[in-house]
Every structure is written in structure tokens, then in C-alpha cells.
Amino acid sequence: MKNIFFNVFSVCIYFLISCSTTQNVSKIMNKIQTFFVLKIDQFPTAKENQRSNKNYICNYEIFDTLKSNDDLNQKIKNELTNASNYSVDEKKRCEFLASYAIITDEGLCYIVSERPCGKIKKFNSNFLLIGEPDLTNNNQLEVLINNINPK
Amino acid sequence: MNNAKRLILFLCLSILTFTNTNAQIFYEFRFLNNNTNIKGLLVYYDADDIFYRLSDGNNIAQGICNYGTVQSEVHMFTQVENQVSVVGTRTNFPQINILVNNGSRYIVNNLNSPNITILVNSWREVRYDELTPDFLKQFFVPTVDEEYYSFMRLGTPPAEPPIKSTARMHLVVALTNASDIQRSVEIDKSNVLSNFRGIATELNLQLIETIIEGEGFTKQNIENQLRNLSINADDIVIFIYSGHGFRFSDQQSDYPRISCKREYESISASNSLELEEVNNLIIRKTPRLSVVIGDCCNNNIGVTTRSGFSNNLTSRNTASVSKKKLSKLFLESRGNILIAAASKGQTSCGSNIDGGYFLTSFFVSLKNELSFSKVSDPTWSNIVDEAIDAALYRSTTTNATGSSVCGIQNGIRSINIR
Numbered sequence: 001m002k003n004i005f006f007n008v009f010s011v012c013i014y015f016l017i018s019c020s021t022t023q024n025v026s027k028i029m030n031k032i033q034t035f036f037v038l039k040i041d042q043f044p045t046a047k048e049n050q051r052s053n054k055n056y057i058c059n060y061e062i063f064d065t066l067k068s069n070d071d072l073n074q075k076i077k078n079e080l081t082n083a084s085n086y087s088v089d090e091k092k093r094c095e096f097l098a099s100y101a102i103i104t105d106e107g108l109c110y111i112v113s114e115r116p117c118g119k120i121k122k123f124n125s126n127f128l129l130i131g132e133p134d135l136t137n138n139n140q141l142e143v144l145i146n147n148i149n150p151k
Numbered sequence: 152m153n154n155a156k157r158l159i160l161f162l163c164l165s166i167l168t169f170t171n172t173n174a175q176i177f178y179e180f181r182f183l184n185n186n187t188n189i190k191g192l193l194v195y196y197d198a199d200d201i202f203y204r205l206s207d208g209n210n211i212a213q214g215i216c217n218y219g220t221v222q223s224e225v226h227m228f229t230q231v232e233n234q235v236s237v238v239g240t241r242t243n244f245p246q247i248n249i250l251v252n253n254g255s256r257y258i259v260n261n262l263n264s265p266n267i268t269i270l271v272n273s274w275r276e277v278r279y280d281e282l283t284p285d286f287l288k289q290f291f292v293p294t295v296d297e298e299y300y301s302f303m304r305l306g307t308p309p310a311e312p313p314i315k316s317t318a319r320m321h322l323v324v325a326l327t328n329a330s331d332i333q334r335s336v337e338i339d340k341s342n343v344l345s346n347f348r349g350i351a352t353e354l355n356l357q358l359i360e361t362i363i364e365g366e367g368f369t370k371q372n373i374e375n376q377l378r379n380l381s382i383n384a385d386d387i388v389i390f391i392y393s394g395h396g397f398r399f400s401d402q403q404s405d406y407p408r409i410s411c412k413r414e415y416e417s418i419s420a421s422n423s424l425e426l427e428e429v430n431n432l433i434i435r436k437t438p439r440l441s442v443v444i445g446d447c448c449n450n451n452i453g454v455t456t457r458s459g460f461s462n463n464l465t466s467r468n469t470a471s472v473s474k475k476k477l478s479k480l481f482l483e484s485r486g487n488i489l490i491a492a493a494s495k496g497q498t499s500c501g502s503n504i505d506g507g508y509f510l511t512s513f514f515v516s517l518k519n520e521l522s523f524s525k526v527s528d529p530t531w532s533n534i535v536d537e538a539i540d541a542a543l544y545r546s547t548t549t550n551a552t553g554s555s556v557c558g559i560q561n562g563i564r565s566i567n568i569r
Contacts, residue, residue: 046415059415087556089503091332093492094448095395095410095418116450116498116558119331132331134556 035073036103037148039064040111043098057101058109058123066100066148076102076144080110085139092117092134100145114142175305175522177277182258182269184245191247192277192290193228194298196519201228204290205247210239211290214247238292245269282306301524308523311474316482318385318439319357322347325373325409326364327394335501339393339446339510340364346514347389353477356387368394370411370424377429382436387481389442390429393507396447397423398495399456405563406430406491407449420456430489440568441487442531446507449493449563472521476529480521486568488531492542493560500546500557509562512541535564 107125
């Protein structure tokens with residue numbers, strides 16, 4: 001029952017996020033105290049091609065919500081802001097293939113491309129791209145995500 | 152890996168960005184140590200080979216250093232061997248570690264006491280024409296140092312007759328418009344254009360440039376531009392790609408695909424182009440010489456062609472190189488060369504400081520091979536293999552830190568030159 005409520009709640013929130021204006025989304029994100037890790041499509045879908053019966057985050061179709069726990073979520077949050085996980089000067093010349101979206105309770109959206117092409121796209125609460133660093137080889141972010149969703 | 156070992160290559164190539172690449176790069180610097188004016192000369196050959204000389208007017212000492220970074224913005228030359236006194240008896244030259252930080256340069260005495268710094272009074276690149284006997288004698292002893300004579304040759308290159316040729320050089324440069332690597336790609340564009348313009352000028356060749364970028368960077372446009380090249384029998388075609396690359400899990404070619412995917416497109420065969428197919432398109436035009444380089448990744452994206460989604464020595468001054476050697480490489484060579492920056496399954500890297508690892512290494516290697524100070528004749532094999540080795544070394548070294556983003560990149564090549 002709890003799982004059903006969580007999934008319905010999650011879907012509602014995602015629907016609101018994908019359909020709301022940026023200002024409304026920003027308000028919604030500020031109120032959300034929950035931290036999400038989502039399984040998403042590899043490539044973004046342009047707004048004009050997005051279907052009403054699907055959910056999107058930062059233009060990436062959402063496939064699933066990954067169930068995590070508070071402890072793991074906190075660790076992921078810490079690693080998202082850990083500068084040693086990123087490089088802005090050295091970049092791999094491979095295509096970004098999205099795997100996950102991480103939505104933080106500050107309203108930020110991180111789209112993760114995993115190794116061998118480890119990269120991040122970071123969006124602010126208005127879903128504007130504000131950074132796209134590469135992930136370092138020893139980044140802990142992928143390790144933690146894999147704990148949620150082991151391959 | 153200790154800090155000294157970490158400091159390899161990155162600053163080497165940072166140096167190259169300050170100055171535009173040359174075969175060797177010379178820097179003169181000065182500082183005051185215990186009321187003594189000391190002059191230094193730093194000589195950069197390549198990532199593995201950097202040494203300096205210090206002189207107080209009576210004593211000369213030599214040391215070897217490595218490159219590295221302390222923080223992302225601070226680059227350092229670190230002395231890795233005790234100074235060797237070449238002449239004189241002075242033994243108390245300071246251990247020099249040059250920090251380069253936002254254009255300021257400092258020398259610290261001791262890595263353990265970074266607060267003790269000596270400001271470098273001056274730091275400048277030395278032009279080859281300044282390598283006169285009087286200049287060199289400050290740092291080298293003619294009776295002792297071979298470098299004295301080889302560097303002097305750089306300063307006074309032998310007279311060479313002008314080159315006459317009817318060959319034309321077609322330079323086709325394809326550049327991704329992906330935002331995440333835009334900076335390093337722009338640097339590659341600048342390096343490619345400045346180097347080949349310089350070569351064409353030295354050889355009196357007509358240079359025909361085609362730059363494929365921005366909205367024009369599409370598979371169809373690349374194919375059309377190559378098909379529309381008008382090639383004479385003696386012409387040279389240079390094709391350089393800087394950008395994203397990949398491979399399908401079922402593709403036969405060892406060489407990567409050029410990704411022309413737009414932001415909202417999926418990767419597919421319809422918006423990508425095999426580097427080997429680019430090479431074939433050019434060879435079919437029967438130029439005398441062609442060189443095709445792809446500085447991009449070659450990693451397996453885990454989908455097959457079918458399952459792919461259906462609906463995407465930069466120096467302008469080439470006076471330091473031998474015209475005779477340039478001529479041998481570009482006017483007397485016949486055949487084709489195909490190079491990719493990474494082998495099957497590997498990624499390749501680019502830097503916002505100096506561009507693609509491979510392309511940067513390629514131009515350094517080219518200049519080294521063409522230098523007056525190198526006695527042997529230049530060969531494309533030497534240039535390409537040394538470039539691949541240098542890029543591999545750089546990727547290996549940075550990869551080993553763990554804090555790097557780069558995997559090992561071991562380029563592949565096919566050289567058919569007669």
C-alpha cells in the first residue's frame with residue numbers, strides 16, 4: 001500500500017514537473033523534500049515530440065523510479081557536490097548516453113551518463129543547463145547509483 | 152603515484168598554449184635569490200624531456216623537471232633531480248619549482264614551504280633567432296655541451312632554395328557542434344588552421360580550406376564536400392575531424408564513427424559516418440597524398456547498426472622547420488594515411504587548455520620531425536607513431552591519478568606511403 005502510494009505520488013510529481021511552467025515548477029521543486037533517482041531514456045526528446053501519456057524530466061523520458069534509502073540518498077547528495085568527482089578542463093570525446101536523472105531537494109536536476117563515457121548535465125530549478133562536466137574515473141557517484149540499481 | 156609523477160604533460164601542453172607549438176620551446180626567466188641575480192633557461196622537447204639551466208654569471212647548473220597541477224588552475228614545473236653543477240662551484244642554487252597561476256609565475260624554494268616564494272622577475276619565450284652564440288653561452292659551455300651547437304643551428308638555419316610546386320593542399324576540417332567539448336574543439340580548429348597554413352606558405356602551395364562546423368556539420372554535408380573536391384594528380388588532401396565519436400557493437404571497421412547527431416536525435420547510422428569511409432571517399436579522388444585524422448572516441452555504445460534508433464607546432468611561424476624536410480613529407484610522399492586517436496573500445500580526451508590529446512601531440516611530433524636540429528630525414532611513420540605514443544603517455548599518466556576523466560587512449564593508424 002505504501003509502495004503504491006509512493007509510486008502514485010511520484011508519478012503525480014513528475015507529471016507536474018513536466019507540464020508546469022518554469023515558475024510553477026520552481027515553486028513545486030522548492031517544496032519537494034524528497035530526493036529522486038530516476039531511470040531515463042538515453043536521448044532527450046524535443047518538447048514538440050513529447051507525448052502526453054509519458055513523463056519527462058529535463059526532456060528525458062522517465063522509465064522508472066529507483067527505490068533508495070535516506071542514507072544512500074544523503075551520500076549521493078554529498079557526491080553530487082564533491083568537486084573531486086568532476087573535471088571541467090579535461091573532457092572525453094564520446095557521446096553522452098543518459099542513464100539516470102537525480103532530482104535533489106534543492107530543485108536541481110542532474111542527468112548522468114555512465115562510464116565509459118561518464119558525464120553529467122546539470123540543470124537548475126528552471127531546467128536550464130548550467131553545467132556539463134565530465135565524471136572522473138574514480139568518481140563515487142556511479143558507485144552509489146549502482147548500489148541502488150546493481151547491474 | 153607521487154606528486155612529482157603526477158606532474159606530467161598537462162603543463163607541457165599548457166606551455167604550448169602560451170606560445171604556439173614549436174619543435175623545442177625555450178623560456179628565459181630571471182629571479183633574485185639571496186641578492187644574486189639568476190637567469191634560467193627552460194627547454195621543452197616533449198612531455199618526457201624538459202630541462203633547465205640556471206646561471207648566476209659564473210656558475211651554471213642543470214636540472215630536470217616535470218609538469219603537473221597543484222590545483223586545477225595552478226600548474227607547476229617540479230624539479231625532480233638534484234641540480235648538477237655544469238661549471239663553477241656554486242651549489243646553493245635554490246630548488247626551483249615554477250608555479251604558473253593565471254599568468255603569474257613564481258618560484259618556490261621548497262614544496263613543503265609553499266609560502267616562501269620568489270617572484271620571477273621575467274618569463275618569456277625565446278625566439279629561435281635569439282639563439283645566438285652570446286645568448287647560448289650564458290647557459291651552455293661550447294666545449295662541453297652538444298646542445299650549444301644544436302640550438303645554435305636552430306638560430307641560424309641553413310639557407311634553403313625556395314620550393315616550387317604546382318600541387319595544391321585541400322584542407323577539410325570537420326568540427327562537432329557539441330557544447331560539452333566546444334572549447335577543446337575550437338583549440339583544435341585554431342591549431343589545425345595555423346599549422347597547415349604555415350606549411351602551405353612555406354611550400355608555396357595553394358591552400359584550399361573547407362571548414363564544416365555549426366549547422367553545416369552534418370553527415371550529408373561532409374559526404375557532399377568530400378565528393379565535390381576537385382583533385383589534381385599532384386594534390387594533397389588533409390581531413391581532420393575533432394569531436395565526438397563512437398562505434399557500433401557490430402561494426403567491422405576498427406576505426407570510429409564520426410557522430411553528427413544533434414541534441415534531440417538518437418545515434419544511428421544515418422547521422423554518423425565511419426572514418427574509414429571518409430578515407431575511402433578521399434582515396435577515390437586519387438590525390439597524390441592524403442592524411443585523415445579523427446580525434447574522437449572509439450567506444451562501443453552497446454547497440455548494433457540495426458538496433459540503433461531510427462529517427463543523428465600551432466605556431467604560425469614555421470621558420471624553425473626545414474623546408475627540405477617539409478618538401479619530403481608533403482611534396483615527395485605518395486599514398487594515404489588514416490589515423491584515429493583511440494583504438495576499438497577506447498575513449499579519447501581533449502583539454503580546454505590545448506585541445507585534443509592526439510591532435511596536440513601530432514603537431515608537436517610533426518614539428519620535432521621537421522626541425523633542423525634533427526639529423527635524419529622525416530617520415531610519416533615517425534610522426535604518427537610518436538604522436539600516438541605521446542597521446543598514450545598523456546592519457547596513461549593522467550588516467551593513473553584516478554582524478555582524471557580520461558581512459559587509456561592508444562591510437563590506431565594505417566600508413567600506406569611509397
